[in-house]
Amino acid sequence: xxxxxxxFQKELKSYFASPIAYxxxxxxxxxxxxxxxxxxxxxxxxxxxxxxxxxxxPMDVNEYVIRPLLTNASVIxxxxxxxxxxxxxxxxxxxxxxxxLMTSPVRDLEIVLGKWFAALxxxxxxLGISGINIGILYAFGRPDxxxxxxxxLGLLLQGGCLLAIGIFISTMTRNQIIAGGAxxxxxxxxxxxxxxSAYDQxxxxxxxxxxxxxxxxxxxxxxxxxxxxxxxxxxxxxFGLFLTARSVESLRWRx
Amino acid sequence: xxxxxxxxKRYARAVAVNDISFxxxxxxxxxxxxxxxxxxxxxxxxxxxxxxPSAGTATVAGFDVLEQPLEVxxxxxxxxxxxxxxxxxxxxxxxxxxxxLKGLASSDVPKRVNEVCERCAxxxxxxxxxGKLSKGYRQRVGLAQAILHNPDVLVLDEPTSxxxxxxxxxxxxxxxxxxxxxxxxxxxHILSEVEHSCERVIIINQGKLVAQDTVENLxxxxxxxxxxxxxxASVNGNLNQGEVxxxxxxxxxxxxxxxxxxxxxxxxxxxxxxxxxxxxxEVARAVVTAGWDLYELRPVGYSxxxxxxxxxxxxxxxxxxxxxxxVKAAS
Numbered sequence: 001x002x003x004x005x006x007x008f009q010k011e012l013k014s015y016f017a018s019p020i021a022y023x024x025x026x027x028x029x030x031x032x033x034x035x036x037x038x039x040x041x042x043x044x045x046x047x048x049x050x051x052x053x054x055x056x057x058p059m060d061v062n063e064y065v066i067r068p069l070l071t072n073a074s075v076i077x078x079x080x081x082x083x084x085x086x087x088x089x090x091x092x093x094x095x096x097x098x099x100x101l102m103t104s105p106v107r108d109l110e111i112v113l114g115k116w117f118a119a120l121x122x123x124x125x126x127l128g129i130s131g132i133n134i135g136i137l138y139a140f141g142r143p144d145x146x147x148x149x150x151x152x153l154g155l156l157l158q159g160g161c162l163l164a165i166g167i168f169i170s171t172m173t174r175n176q177i178i179a180g181g182a183x184x185x186x187x188x189x190x191x192x193x194x195x196x197s198a199y200d201q202x203x204x205x206x207x208x209x210x211x212x213x214x215x216x217x218x219x220x221x222x223x224x225x226x227x228x229x230x231x232x233x234x235x236x237x238x239f240g241l242f243l244t245a246r247s248v249e250s251l252r253w254r255x
Numbered sequence: 256x257x258x259x260x261x262x263x264k265r266y267a268r269a270v271a272v273n274d275i276s277f278x279x280x281x282x283x284x285x286x287x288x289x290x291x292x293x294x295x296x297x298x299x300x301x302x303x304x305x306x307x308p309s310a311g312t313a314t315v316a317g318f319d320v321l322e323q324p325l326e327v328x329x330x331x332x333x334x335x336x337x338x339x340x341x342x343x344x345x346x347x348x349x350x351x352x353x354x355x356l357k358g359l360a361s362s363d364v365p366k367r368v369n370e371v372c373e374r375c376a377x378x379x380x381x382x383x384x385x386g387k388l389s390k391g392y393r394q395r396v397g398l399a400q401a402i403l404h405n406p407d408v409l410v411l412d413e414p415t416s417x418x419x420x421x422x423x424x425x426x427x428x429x430x431x432x433x434x435x436x437x438x439x440x441x442x443x444h445i446l447s448e449v450e451h452s453c454e455r456v457i458i459i460n461q462g463k464l465v466a467q468d469t470v471e472n473l474x475x476x477x478x479x480x481x482x483x484x485x486x487x488a489s490v491n492g493n494l495n496q497g498e499v500x501x502x503x504x505x506x507x508x509x510x511x512x513x514x515x516x517x518x519x520x521x522x523x524x525x526x527x528x529x530x531x532x533x534x535x536x537e538v539a540r541a542v543v544t545a546g547w548d549l550y551e552l553r554p555v556g557y558s559x560x561x562x563x564x565x566x567x568x569x570x571x572x573x574x575x576x577x578x579x580x581x582v583k584a585a586s
Contacts, residue, residue: 096339102305252306252307
């Protein structure tokens, strides 16, 4: 456990010692800010029209603003995650520091976990930026906080699973661009897989669309914690980290 | 302390290390000698548990590298060929990280970091970014990293490569001062390196063990004959190189004369003596009495290539030519 923390601290520090962390924070802040502006603008406009038409039905901020925003955040995440994970192993392999890690009295799995936690914490920090926007909503209204919390739990679970896949891909190359590109392709595939269900109802299509990380996020964005989605994400995280550990082990044999 | 038996490492297409066996006693400094691509780094990587052996066994301090890698890693300090440094970390920050990684108690880490910084003379760059350091400093930070957890065994892969002469001397002294407490294996392709810091030498070529002996025994074996570079010039500017050559060949004890260079009225030769003869005095006398000027008379040092040629020549006489080509190809 101590070793996991040592690796975790080192990785987190190096994210913030280089421009990567700040760049990712900035990208997210700008894009999420734009989505936030559009969503609230639309909400306010819609609300005014409703009142003018004399239908005083109150509109739900959670449903009209926060829910689409959470879905958008999960999509922005797909784009940011490759940039978080691509360096984790590729850089160590390129610079030779992998030799230090692998000849230190530390288990491969401890290194993998340390790196994954660091990536997850950075991702959480990036999502944390959206707290500012959500805070603005609280200044003018009273959104229900529980669905928001559930939404963020979902974002973290989804992120954790894509980060695990990203680390795995990063162990397979010494080139960061290749690691990032491949991770992006896989993230994108896992996102669009559920489109299959739109035109195909066969058993295969069900399996394929089940693999889509986005379908499992939907309930979270509605504020619903469904154990089957939690289990899906946790097992994907476990599977990704397991593959990473095996891949790191195989470096010794293939080197 | 270190015991290697029948160690073999195969890569996908090539055999990097082929059936090597050796032992290193506690506290010894052993030089691992060989041209580039001989299998030095591979052997070291097996000892440090970075690579598993394809066949054979290696044990460090009684622990097998395959069975108990964590125990081995605790007892080994390793400086790879390119020091494993993070350019965006400060030196002290990096050493603290390595100290924790190597399992030092958190309370001991700052004290140990200070100690190794002083030992490796990097105190004045402690708060600098590693990426901004010169090659010499980086190498020393790498060395500091290897000795940080006070390991029983030190494995140093070409510790002096890329250093300037002053730094090389300092590093050699540092390594020698580390001997005794630590068992050290250092690899190099420079013979003088071994002569300066090592007690024993293990020579490998093409993945095979060529020789292992103490430094004295090996040099004695090799110092049988002597090779001298001679440069001769003529006073009146008329020098017949054939004549000089003939004169040199007549000197007692000379076995071979090779013309190296002719320039205006200068001729450079390389003169080889017979086994057990020193010919420098006679060569000088011969040149001077013939009325020529002696510009240079200098014993030619043995390079690693010479050692290889000699060793391979004496051990497998039939394959001499092949060995020569191998060394050429390797260098």
